[in-house]
Structure formats: structure tokens, C-alpha cells
Amino acid sequence: MPAEVAGAALIDGKELAERIRADVALESAALAARGVTPGLSVVLVGDDPASAVYVGAKEKASREAGMAGETIRLPVDTTQAQLLAIVERLNADPRVHGILVQMPLPRQIDPDTVIRHIRPDKDVDGFHPVNVGKLLIGHTDGFAPCTPAGVQRMLMEYGVETRGAEVVVIGRSTIVGKPMAALLMQPGAGADATVTVCHSRTRDLAAHTRRADILIVAAGRARMVTADMVKPGAVVIDVGMNRIPDATTKSGTRLVGDVDFDGVRRVASLITPVPGGVGPMTIAMLLHNTVRAAARTLDG
């Protein structure tokens, strides 16, 4: 059997996320013993079913990690002024160390205005311009967005050499692609990479992806990356989460990534599955950021 047919090894995001969450629970208990129980407040506006699932998962995970906090559920017709008043209250509450406003928001609310109202030292999502700026400068006292931070942690935990590596990121969103590139181009451990960012206007995408030692895909296009686009032996990280129809399942749909997993795993050396790859890491890194925010209140 040719070596490449043996298939890539899997990056087990679920197992890694559980380990991080166990560490977070220990740190949370240690902080509580010093009088500071980490508190995460999540705000959900409206009744988008996917958002409700994400928020429920964050609530459960923070409780399991021994954190305090609450989920504030607001009606879909909440005004921007009402939401900003709640953010102000959470900003001022010393028991709240992390604030997360679940996106997307209803049309009458401008997400950027809301994000700018969150105190940067409580912005555990890492979307406030202050934290975005710190990430780009390379200051480590801000918060990096949870999904790209989770990807970087995965690469480090699996011993993937990023120094000098050719990294290609597909996607330039503020949530994933741009911060992913910013993290990996910094000097230091788990970074020092040569990063190319591809997007919907990129000419000849495959010419870029075939050069990648590490290919990170966050395009939101089901199975768009096929085996012929991947260099043999590459590490492939699939951030995508796409629901596609599948008559064989109870719900009639199935979750797939942006990577054609069955084809690409024959070529890659290491690959993340969907589900069970990047997804679980996002919540783990959110908890990690919240514990850091709480710890900083003790450091003065």
C-alpha cells in the first residue's frame, strides 16, 4: 500500500479541549480559594436556534469548570440602547470577568457598537478593537479570538513546527481568518510562520494551497478543499462547519467541514475531523480567556 493511502493521523480536538477544560477547572478552583470565582456572562438576543445551542454549550461548560456567571436572554425586539445598558452593567460588576454577546444580533443593533462598549479587559471573545490591535502588535496582555487561538494551541500540542513553515489560511473574516494570520506571523513559540491569506478574490487558490505545510480552512464552503489542492504530508486544519442534507440521519442534515475529509486524509499527515476538531477548542479557549481575565484582577 503506498504510504499516502495509509492516511493522516487525526487531531482529536475533543480530547484536547477536555484536557484544557480540566486545567481551567483547577485554575478556577485556585482562584475561588483566593476569593475570586471567575465569572462569565453571556448575552443572547433573540431566538436564533443555532445561537441558542452555542450559548447553551458555553453556559454548561463554564458551570462545569466551576465558574460563576449567567446567561442573559433578551427578546428579539431589544433595542440597541437596552443592550448597551446591560453591557454597561456587566462592565461595572466586579463579579463579571468575561462578557460575551452572542452574534449575530437582530438588525436594529449594530454589532460593532456593542463590541466597542465591552470593556477590553472583559472582552474574552477578543473582538474589541483594543484586543485586535494588541494581537496585531504582538502584545500578549490582550485576548485573542477563541477559534484561531484554539487552532494555534492545537498545532502546539500536536508538535507541529510552525517556525518558518508555509501557512496558508483560506478566509479573511475578523473572527477566524485575519486573527489566525496575525497569531501565526508573530515572533515566538507556536508562530514564526510565513503566512498567506487567501479569500474569495484570490486568483488560482490551488496554486497557493499546494505550497502549504499547514493549511487552515475557514471559508464556510462545504468540502471545497479537495485532495489535489493539498501538498503530500501537509497538516490540514478545518475550521468550517456546514450543514448539508443527509437523508440517512434523523435530522435530515449532517455537519461537514470545508475540507473533503475522506480524500484529503489520504494526502495529509495530520488532519482535524468535523465535528470533533476545531469546534470543541473554541469553548475551551473562551473558558481559558475568562480565567485569565479573573486572574488579572488579583495581579492588580
Ligand code: NAD
Ligand atoms: P465568513 O463567511 O465571515 O468568512 C468566510 C471567508 O472565506 C471570507 O473571507 C471569504 O473571502 C472566504 N471565502 C469564501 N469562499 C471562498 C472561496 N471559494 N475561495 C476562497 N475564499 C473563500 O466566515 P467565518 O465566520 O470566518 O467562518 C468560516 C467557517 O468557519 C464557517 O463554516 C463557520 O461556521 C466556521 N466557524 C467555525 C468555528 C468553530 O468554532 N469551529 C468558529 C467560527 C467559524
